[in-house]
């Protein structure tokens with residue numbers, strides 16, 4: 280007999296079926312035992328003679344054969360999708376045993392401290408509310424890919440071991456690559472630009488690495504970057520148009536297909552209004568001054584509290600929980616960023632903020648070979664380290680730009696999670712590679728020929 284899923288049992292009343300899953304709960308009522316059996320589609324009530332399930336405890340994995348019965352009207356459970364039926368067990372087989380569970384990790388509102396939640400990830404991932412976080416993440420990735428394909432972008436795989444630092448700064452992981460110097464990629468930036476020479480518009484979904492020197496609620500050491508790069512742009516604003524389309528498609532996809540997941544978290548997708556407002560960074564600082572009295576007008580970047588305030592402004596003024604902030608100072612952006620010809624101290628760049636946090640960064644790139652070479656030097660790098668990448672421009676690349684969305688940050692903002700670590704099944708940060716680093720022994724590193 281073929282296994283059927285719990286959700287399918289509602290179409291099989293009166294029939295004998297075989298189901299498999301984990302014991303979610305067990306309730307003993309004298310000679311009868313009620314088991315809620317959990318599989319990937321949800322719960323099913325099993326009614327058994329106690330003799331059939333004598334030693335069976337929570338999280339045991341079972342295979343059960345029996346007859347699907349309709350429940351009497353007053354016994355229907357509206358909380359579960361199979362609530363109109365139950366399975367009268369005739370045969371129960373144990374597929375795997377479980378040790379006694381250490382705490383109630385299936386609780387509806389699992390109120391654990393983050394380190395405990397992560398220390399017990401193999402268990403806590405089974406909780407429906409936790410599991411739903413990763414369903415949302417999967418939908419976001421799929422929706423990004425779908426919009427990219429609809430817009431005729433070509434996908435590619437970007438390498439993660441790289442010889443040069445794309446985004447600048449010291450936050451890179453060094454790799455001892457056959458005793459040569461290499462890095463874990465901070466972004467697929469240089470490779471997506473190279474790919475434009477053949478495909479005109481490209482995307483990639485890839486892990487990237489940032490050796491963040493501190494622990495915050497919004498930084499991971501490894502995260503998923505959803506990257507797009509587009510050539511033959513008429514204006515850098517085309518980039519924001521495409522980014523807006525991706526985000527709007529993403530949120531409508533979640534609204535259409537993830538109501539269950541959104542409602543477990545008691546959230547709605549962020550409002551994006553008719554058109555997401557676009558505002559220059561210096562104007563943002565002026566608005567912040569007027570609204571809060573905080574004068575950050577000389578600061579080269581927005582502070583986290585400024586990002587929250589401007590999102591609040593966008594919601595009140597434009598009915599949008601998203602806002603594009605544009606024209607960041609040239610000094611603060613990587614070497615490849617195109618300066619604004621009207622005001623070269625600022626760039627043709629943007630961040631997209633959502634509910635108070637940056638979720639996307641993008642902008643136009645320098646596509647002129649001589650200007651790019653000069654900028655690499657100006658940023659303190661040696662051009663020989665970028666000669667491979669520079670071929671792209673040496674042999675002609677049209678005006679272009681692109682952007683990258685941080686997957687986990689989008690999940691965090693959509694679900695109102697407190698910490699971006701909750702949005703990754705297996706987060707990496709200064710304190711953890713699955714296990715807490717403080718509990719692991721430090722390795723003595725061999726001296727490499729650097």
Ligand code: 4AD
Nearest residue numbers: 466468489498499502638639640641681682683685
């Ligand atoms: O702002 P970032 O560093 O920009 C780039 O990587 C550029 N290559 C993008 C481009 O195409 N111009 O990172 C892009 C996005 C951020 O907006 C943020 O959402 C996310 O990646 N991000 C992080 N997410 C989690 N942890 C971190 N440490 C992150 N750093 C950036």
